[in-house]
Amino acid sequence: MSYAVKEIFLTLQGEGVHAGRRAVFLRFAGCNLWSGLERDRSSAVCQFCDTDFVGMDGENGGRYEASELATKAAELWGEGGEHRYIVITGGEPMLQVDDTLVEALHARDFTIAIESNGTIATHPGIDWVCISPKAGSEVVQRQGNELKLVWPQTGSDTEVMESWAFDHFLIQPMDGGNAEANQANRAAAIAFVDSHPKWRLSLQNHKLLGLP
Ligand code: SF4
Numbered sequence: 001m002s003y004a005v006k007e008i009f010l011t012l013q014g015e016g017v018h019a020g021r022r023a024v025f026l027r028f029a030g031c032n033l034w035s036g037l038e039r040d041r042s043s044a045v046c047q048f049c050d051t052d053f054v055g056m057d058g059e060n061g062g063r064y065e066a067s068e069l070a071t072k073a074a075e076l077w078g079e080g081g082e083h084r085y086i087v088i089t090g091g092e093p094m095l096q097v098d099d100t101l102v103e104a105l106h107a108r109d110f111t112i113a114i115e116s117n118g119t120i121a122t123h124p125g126i127d128w129v130c131i132s133p134k135a136g137s138e139v140v141q142r143q144g145n146e147l148k149l150v151w152p153q154t155g156s157d158t159e160v161m162e163s164w165a166f167d168h169f170l171i172q173p174m175d176g177g178n179a180e181a182n183q184a185n186r187a188a189a190i191a192f193v194d195s196h197p198k199w200r201l202s203l204q205n206h207k208l209l210g211l212p
Helices: 038-043 068-077 101-107 181-196 205-209
Strands: 002-011 022-028 061-065 085-089 111-116 128-131 143-151 163-171 197-203
Touching: 002 068, 002 205, 022 068, 061 068, 068 101, 101 111, 143 181, 163 181, 181 197
Parallel strands: 022 085, 085 111, 111 128, 128 143, 143 163, 163 197
Antiparallel strands: 002 022, 002 061
């Protein structure tokens, strides 16, 4: 099988428990909760997406076989086989991730992290599972390393989420697209953590740092 890749590049992980870590980012094209087209946003299950995952026209984007993709990731990482870390994201990466890709990346010594909306069970070979639930969708992947909830999200049942088997529970202010909305969302996230100490704040550091 070949994979539809929007972009693949070297950067630092910007958010979540591994914020600041050197990482290859592999963004797959396509999502099951929104077409990615603005005309469909208001009728989509997920309406606050801040990511362009449509097509294959990003940095190093295109169609790849598993071995080609693993080779590209290793090339982007550069010298040194230790500490290799790849974040597979999207869109919804579990629409495409399979045994062949996981094996090819492990064969290149990558530790594999995934960022998924949790509506499709994640591949068991993945080393770090980060799930970001979207209100109105059914999360089937209820265990993993990191649950990262974008906030505020009307309709999210955080009490139910607290019963899921994650090591870390994170609240991340929604990118509202303008300074005023962002300030309000940050305040809402801080207030949430203040009253729910199981959760802690995650910030999108890459946006502050000008990283992709
Ligand atoms: S689930 Fe994730 S990738 Fe899909 S539309 Fe929502 S935020 Fe974007």
